[in-house]
Amino acid sequence: MGWSGRALPWVAAAAGLSLCSGLIWGYFFTPDDIRQGSTVKIIYLHVPAALMAINGYLLMFVGALVWLIRRQHVSVLAAKAAAPVGMVMTLIALATGAIWGQPMWGTYWVWDPRLTSFLILFLFYLGYIALWAAIENEDTAADLTSVLALVGAVFAMLSRYAVLFWNQGLHQGTTVTMADGAQQDNISNVFFQPLLLSMAGFGLLFLTLLLIGTRTEVRSRRLKVLQARERME
Amino acid sequence: MIQLFLRDVGLSVRSGGGFGLALIFFLIVVTLIPLALGPDQTALAVVAPGVLWLGALLACLLSLDRIFGLDFEDGTLDLLVTSPLPPEAVYIAKAAAHWLTTGLPLALAAPVLGVLLNLDFETGKILCLSLLLGTPALSLIGAFGASLTLGVKRGGLLLSLLVLPLYVPSLIFGAQAVRLAGQGLTYDEALVLLSAISLGAAAILPFASGAALRINLR
Numbered sequence A: 001m002g003w004s005g006r007a008l009p010w011v012a013a014a015a016g017l018s019l020c021s022g023l024i025w026g027y028f029f030t031p032d033d034i035r036q037g038s039t040v041k042i043i044y045l046h047v048p049a050a051l052m053a054i055n056g057y058l059l060m061f062v063g064a065l066v067w068l069i070r071r072q073h074v075s076v077l078a079a080k081a082a083a084p085v086g087m088v089m090t091l092i093a094l095a096t097g098a099i100w101g102q103p104m105w106g107t108y109w110v111w112d113p114r115l116t117s118f119l120i121l122f123l124f125y126l127g128y129i130a131l132w133a134a135i136e137n138e139d140t141a142a143d144l145t146s147v148l149a150l151v152g153a154v155f156a157m158l159s160r161y162a163v164l165f166w167n168q169g170l171h172q173g174t175t176v177t178m179a180d181g182a183q184q185d186n187i188s189n190v191f192f193q194p195l196l197l198s199m200a201g202f203g204l205l206f207l208t209l210l211l212i213g214t215r216t217e218v219r220s221r222r223l224k225v226l227q228a229r230e231r232m233e
Numbered sequence B: 001m002i003q004l005f006l007r008d009v010g011l012s013v014r015s016g017g018g019f020g021l022a023l024i025f026f027l028i029v030v031t032l033i034p035l036a037l038g039p040d041q042t043a044l045a046v047v048a049p050g051v052l053w054l055g056a057l058l059a060c061l062l063s064l065d066r067i068f069g070l071d072f073e074d075g076t077l078d079l080l081v082t083s084p085l086p087p088e089a090v091y092i093a094k095a096a097a098h099w100l101t102t103g104l105p106l107a108l109a110a111p112v113l114g115v116l117l118n119l120d121f122e123t124g125k126i127l128c129l130s131l132l133l134g135t136p137a138l139s140l141i142g143a144f145g146a147s148l149t150l151g152v153k154r155g156g157l158l159l160s161l162l163v164l165p166l167y168v169p170s171l172i173f174g175a176q177a178v179r180l181a182g183q184g185l186t187y188d189e190a191l192v193l194l195s196a197i198s199l200g201a202a203a204i205l206p207f208a209s210g211a212a213l214r215i216n217l218r
Helices: A002-028 A038-070 A073-105 A113-134 A138-166 A189-232 B002-013 B021-037 B041-062 B065-073 B076-082 B087-116 B121-148 B156-182 B188-216
Strands: none
Touching: A002 A038, A002 A189, A038 A073, A038 A113, A038 A138, A038 A189, A073 A113, A073 A138, A073 A189, A113 A138, A113 B156, A138 B121, A138 B156, A138 B188, B002 B087, B021 B041, B021 B087, B041 B087, B041 B121, B041 B156, B065 B076, B065 B087, B065 B121, B076 B087, B076 B188, B087 B121, B087 B188, B121 B156, B121 B188, B156 B188
8 A cells, every 4th residue: 555655646647648649749749540540540459458458358367377376465456457448448548449430341240250259258258247246245246256256267268269260350450559560560750659659648648537436446455444443442 | 976977867858957948948949039030041041050059059058957956945055065975076977967868869969950951861860069179168167166156045147157167168179070060071080179179178177176066064
């Protein structure tokens, strides 16, 4: 609680700064794409949100693992706080993708592997949050949701490859890669620099929301302990 | 463990046990599909593999909360978990009993119901095979979901929400195998992947589910 309270305003300020500058740079100071026109600019929301949606699940997985192994209460509360944020990020990625898809692909939604696996990821988030809400005893809820997060991670990976098998994609491949030899498909630097900035902004925004959520959870735990103690006396 | 398995099978076969309900539900789904989509034979043959797989999956889902629910309510499950039998074994016995009373009958009934949807017999055989290979995963995943939602009152809807995303890979591979077979293409790959999911679920989920049972009955 100590260091996170001191870090929070700085992280929040950094998030706001990089998000604003990245988005403003991206929206107003980059040229239109030759083929996509100005719709290309939705990338500054779509890609970072999608990135954070996946990282959110990863964070939940790690938090659940740490809780099951080391019984660290904070880690499971961080996982709990990450779930709604990750869910909203998934929703943003889906919504911006649909808005971009209408002029570009001629349709809001196609059953493409990437879109489908994101929809499934959304369902995983929903199930995790619903299980937290359904169980009253907090330690039981923490344990059971952690088990669900671990099994869910395995099945989320499985679904990812299953949908690739199921349908050929319309979604373009990744355009942000560091690997050698794949860079001819890469996004040009004009778009990449603001994109990097807004990715950092989304990452910091996620961290900010995560800190706030975790601190709230910790406080509500403490409050319950205090109330219980008062009732005892 | 075998005793427990036989007891569960016996309980579900006897009256009021829910055996047959899944089959009847499956029959009703298959009856309603042509009423909703129109009686065009060629169109029905196109959607038949997916519809039959989906029907089997929903029928399986229907009986999931019975796996642990009744035993949890009357306290039998507490005795089972405190007995020398590990909870993992309880889970395996119960999932196997569930498969024998729902998955197996569904798989055997599917080709017959496929005839109603203009699915030819050769494809029907593949459908039966794919359901035989795929329904163990459905039972295993379902029993895992049931062990997670034990303590939740009226957790039926929550159970569906948790379990359905986990069913995605099985559904994709199973329906894909039948579809490929219907088009005369090779379907081995899909069947192999389908059985891989079933075997993988049998390898991983007993531990996850055993942990969930221990947590719930602490």
